[in-house]
Amino acid sequence: MADTKWVYQFKEGSATMRDLLGGKGANLAEMTNIDLPVPPGFTITTQACNAYYDSGKQFPPNMWDQVVESMNALSKAMGRDFSDNSEPLLVSVRSGAKFSMPGMMDTVLNLGLNDEAVLALAAKANDERFAWDAYRRLVQMFGKVVMDIDGDFFEEQIKLVKQEEGVDSDPEVSAEGWKKTVERFKAIVKEQYGQEFPQDPWKQLELAVEAVFASWNGKRAVDYRNHYGIPHDLGTAVNVQAMVFGNVGWDSGSGVAFTRNPATGEAKLYGEYLANAQGEDVVSGARTPKSVSELAAEWPEIQQNLSDIANKLETHYRDIQDMEFTIEGGKLWMLQTRNGKRTAAAAVKAAVDMVGEGLISKEEAVSRTEAEHIDMLLHPRFDEEAKKKSKLLAKGLNASPGAAVGMVFFDADTAEQKAKEEGKAVILVRPETTPDDVHGMLAAKGILTQHGGATSHAAVVARQLGKPCVAGCEDIRIDQSARTFTVAGVVVKEGDLVSLDGARGEVYLGAIDTVAPSFDDQHELRQILEWADDIRRLQVWTNADDPEQAARARRYGAQGIGLCRTEHMFLGERTEKFQDAILAESDEEFQSVLDNVLLPLQRDDFYGIFKAMDGLPVIIRLLDPPLHEFMPSREELIEEVATLQAKGATGPEFEAKKKLLAVVQDMHEFNPMLGLRGCRLGIMMPPLNKMQVRAIFEAACDAAKEGVDVHPEVMIPLTSHINELKAIQPLLEEIAVAVMEEKGIQIKYKFGTMIEIPRAALTAGEIATMAQFFSFGTNDLTQMTFGISRDDAERKFLLSFVEMGILPKNPFQTIDADGVGRLMQIAVTEGRATRPDLEVGICGEHGGEPASVKLCHKLGLNYVSCSPFRVPIARLAAAHAVLEEQAERMND
């Protein structure tokens, strides 16, 4: 240990040493080594930090000696002396872990000043005010970050001094004022910390280094690492660097610049600077900084210099750089560089441009594009300026991204009527939504619910529809009878305007202007996605229930329909017809409604979809939900009948209501999720599925006869036992064959099943004897594998569990690899063992979530299927999966 090298001069390090030197230290070293003007300094390693903790918070042997040695070398290089107050060497001390992390100690500047050195600095700079200002900054920062004294104590004193001097801003405070401030700050330190502010620069340094180490295990840093899954044993490095000052005259200054525009991606230096200022002054907003484009006029040499450095850095790092610089007496110093944060648009444009410039490969461009970028680029957004001026009412879950403005209505019927008949932009506000509300959701611009999580009905349907949704907004109190909701004292009435930001889960009062993107116009994005298509192995299909959705998804790059839900086709104005069938008093009546009413409607639905998907596979799922979902609410009927009864109602209408209640009561299930639905319903009531298969094949044959290349695949839902398929599939295949005979045309088709029940996965080898394809219904599979009902759980405990860290992620957003993923693995392996050409995909909400898409790639699925809007994301994620796999293979 004693021989360990704990300290690296900047010139000894490099960008590849992030683990040891932290991100900041590695970049300072890299810049030093490519001969950029970096103030000299050194880095104490992350290893030292870990050794410090391992030995019960003691500096490891020899570390301090190496620090002293390095400080002495630094003194020498700078022509100063850290031990001599007459030749003060001032340094900054900063933490620098591998990943930047809020909650860790930031910076102490001007370290090395004391009551004597301040005078020497004043003399040397010939600026007493500058020196005392520097000193008070040291005491203030040191007190706050090293000694953990509440910053308010210092701020109050500064206010007081400004009052005393009758000035408004810090720059106006006099030398005397800052001198007085230093005295008062030192008194605060004495009182709050219990010891004098240390006059010995070495003591200052020792305490500051220890404070950086300590901040690694501060509560906020630990929580942050827990949240983002960053290991706790990385440790932080400490960077000690000679100070340069941008505030020593009008030939000095400080600035921040990006090598390209971080908002648009435009390949042009972008940033701000202030003359005669320190870095913190640029971002504080006290003075208005100038654009770096003005540098050329003010300091042409500096401009040229900075521009050269920017090019060098970008070429070196092959990415947009975010730089900090200081000009001290006309000399440019680089204080930091790092990959620049950027907007989605900028990220995409820069990536494409850089490929054009030969700076990066197509794979790198794809790899750098993030799913969030696509999300942001494709959903309408609020104008940020307009948003700032609006009143934020409440925050809920960001259930479905996008921006929506409209009048609030509190039930689906009214919402639909206002939208359809009066052409109003509507926001549907509900305690939570059910399939009964879908017509209202269809008509609305956005949905706001009080209850329900990211995979609640409202959220799922909204994402499917591409409508903004804020769900689980528990701050609002809906009063259905008054037709209002209340939040923080504000009462929002029916018809009032609100704006929803679905990407952020925000609800604003009033209308905010929006800007809507078009996929066709996103040339760079489309370029990236085409590159992604060349890379990926996994196909991307879509969940689409009507021709319009299908067409849109196809524009977004969908290669098939992985899930066409037929239940949506029984909703809206068709609900009543379907209820007629359910309530039919004889088999004949039931069959007649099926044949004469529902069959033609379904056939038309399918016909349009087949045409839209010419040449591509279309998986149609047979009716899945329990029949009671199509009936009126049981609770409302109980209430209604009780009310009528209490009022002494009689007569046929009351009797009919009572009878309806009896039917609905009989259909009631304690756990409908695990009840009579899916193929169970099909087996108990074969005419329903038979009608659907007839509609599918009549439509497919009709389309095929017109030259459309149709690939229907019939999906049987909720299988748990091979015998269920044996019971129903042959009946349905018979109909397929019969229809093709009737129509006089042969088409290719498949019959397959959903794998959404654990037992189906566990017996997939058997199930594949009947099923020609598997489609994982990961929503239900997650519900059953976890024993969690998503309708209830997100509201009751699931989100708390994620917050408490009990669940690493919400398993309804990201597939749980260990449980659900293991079942999928079993199903894929054993299904393919039975039927090597088994087509396997996923059609749950997870199909558009990047981590889940990567899991699907790993498991060797043929495709993922997701809502149209998520198709581009899935295309990207599928390519990422390949690139990550290649990277891992190279690391092995």
Add this chain to the structure above:
Amino acid sequence: MADTKWVYQFKEGSATMRDLLGGKGANLAEMTNIDLPVPPGFTITTQACNAYYDSGKQFPPNMWDQVVESMNALSKAMGRDFSDNSEPLLVSVRSGAKFSMPGMMDTVLNLGLNDEAVLALAAKANDERFAWDAYRRLVQMFGKVVMDIDGDFFEEQIKLVKQEEGVDSDPEVSAEGWKKTVERFKAIVKEQYGQEFPQDPWKQLELAVEAVFASWNGKRAVDYRNHYGIPHDLGTAVNVQAMVFGNVGWDSGSGVAFTRNPATGEAKLYGEYLANAQGEDVVSGARTPKSVSELAAEWPEIQQNLSDIANKLETHYRDIQDMEFTIEGGKLWMLQTRNGKRTAAAAVKAAVDMVGEGLISKEEAVSRTEAEHIDMLLHPRFDEEAKKKSKLLAKGLNASPGAAVGMVFFDADTAEQKAKEEGKAVILVRPETTPDDVHGMLAAKGILTQHGGATSHAAVVARQLGKPCVAGCEDIRIDQSARTFTVAGVVVKEGDLVSLDGARGEVYLGAIDTVAPSFDDQHELRQILEWADDIRRLQVWTNADDPEQAARARRYGAQGIGLCRTEHMFLGERTEKFQDAILAESDEEFQSVLDNVLLPLQRDDFYGIFKAMDGLPVIIRLLDPPLHEFMPSREELIEEVATLQAKGATGPEFEAKKKLLAVVQDMHEFNPMLGLRGCRLGIMMPPLNKMQVRAIFEAACDAAKEGVDVHPEVMIPLTSHINELKAIQPLLEEIAVAVMEEKGIQIKYKFGTMIEIPRAALTAGEIATMAQFFSFGTNDLTQMTFGISRDDAERKFLLSFVEMGILPKNPFQTIDADGVGRLMQIAVTEGRATRPDLEVGICGEHGGEPASVKLCHKLGLNYVSCSPFRVPIARLAAAHAVLEEQAERMND
């Protein structure tokens, strides 16, 4: 195929050839070969039956040739000629599958008679009446079983002939009368069947053989095989045997006898016979048969002969034999032997006796004892006091023991419908039963018949099914059209409740309370179970929630408590207190109810259980169900509030009700099974579980201080992720340690979890890092693995699925080995890989079901835990598992 031997002479076969010759044929062959007096004959193999079906219902090549050859050999042996009407050879034709099966063709007697042969027979026997009676029997049986003509047509004619002759009973009908009957029967055949009754004996034989084959796939036989899980590809054999006649004079007769008493097991010949009668006359009840004990006086030689044969057969078969015999002209012929059906008491007594007699080994005795026997022996009986106060309606034969209470229904279809669809307890009341009634008997709790004796259809089937049966209850008068029965002026209508005491043959009006029989008195059973204990490897624990249950289970042989459900302790009069806790408005109020009200109650509960289980482990499960289960019904509250509202209610009571409804609404879950319960509740509300653990350890320490040897094991329910255990278990272990410190005593304890969610099984390796034991909750595990809610499914589709053969068994009764069993296998293997001494058991309802117990043995579990009444069954099944394993190993 042509070379295949399709036909075996009796002397060519043996008892080991059941697969090929069927049970009846194999036994006839065996008896022939041990030199018992068996009328000669042959068997057409089951293989021929299967070949018949495989070739589209054609006799396989060469089969008929072999039949002809065998018939000619038989003719020769008997000195007759099947082709010559002047020397008629009469044979019986019977089906005979590997397992005896109702619904299969029974018997055609006297085959070979025709219009000519009848005259030769009359001349030969010198008895015209006998010959014509034999002929009419042939036409009648042939018509019914071969030609499928409704038997009522024939019965009506017999009635008519008796009227015409002015006699009451069949034996009184004259030769002329039977001759006339034959003519009329032939006319019926012509009319109903469309063809003449075949005069050619060979044609008769061909049709009869084909009818036997056809009956293998008759609906009733198929249903029966489905019900009992008998494979459909076994096929049936056909036995053709020379006729002997018990009705050719007063030195002839027929009888049925058991080698031991089939009701009590007493080692004494038991049975009935009738002089001058055919076998069917003995069972028909037309004449009252004599007991075989009277044989010694009437026919001492026959008695000695039969008794010797009985001994020989029992020694040969090493089991109770059920024999049919005929005496023709003073000579004893054995027509059949088979293992005798017996009551549970007889089975157990005979097994123990036979071990004593050195006839069988202890292992064989255990292996022969069936779970159903224990069920019946321990099955509740009527409370004698309650019985005394009830109205005895009638007495009949004590045909099958047990106590049954239910509503009377008068036909099998209605009985089945009421039982299955409406879940009613049903008593099937019939004049007498036939194989057509079996589905109703299966569905009924008990059977009551007006006619028929101890060997009637009703009696035999009821004993086999273990259902109480009162047969031959001639006091009752059934009016089928009115759907009533009348007895001594009391009219019992359809749907009225009656109670049957099958052991005493008593019928009571109304429902009588039942009591459990005393296990202590069942000496033979206890002997068998002790032998079983020596054999089994699997331990048997019990599910018990109070000291009384615990003590009872211990008497039944339980070796620990595998599940003590604490939620039952919050029910009854404690519900209100628990509701107070749930409705507490502050954490303090909540904690106060827990500390002051519930803690002392729970401590007392546990203390009693620990004392009762001194020396044995006790697993206590922390609160599992969702809290809303302890609250008033949501639906009732909705109704109540709506009613009050409609009536214009106001005031504090109404407000309180509304508030309660709001609370209950808020607690409502769409799928409570997958909701906020188990450890989820514990994690969201830790004080609840903490109170429970404190109560457990306070009770355990108190008991331990008094010298009780306590082994508490705390079970955390509904775990799905290791982090749930990490979140709650340490908090609870802390309390355990704290209580032991407070009480100043150390006890051994474990913390473990239920494995009842698929994900827990799939990640058992991780979960075992925290859990010291696993207990499979196979009810919930089945629900989630299958995606089936038991509450809903059995009513809506599950039972239909079992009936339709989609599910081989109800997975809530027998563990589904492929799905649920596979998850259990994963959990056991991976849990033990992490923690080799992991204790693994099962505490679902399956723990007492024999097939499931065997699966648990195979999976290497440490124990099964079941309700106290099922403990003896589980002990036996665990021993069976070992014996079957040994047998399989020997077969390998």
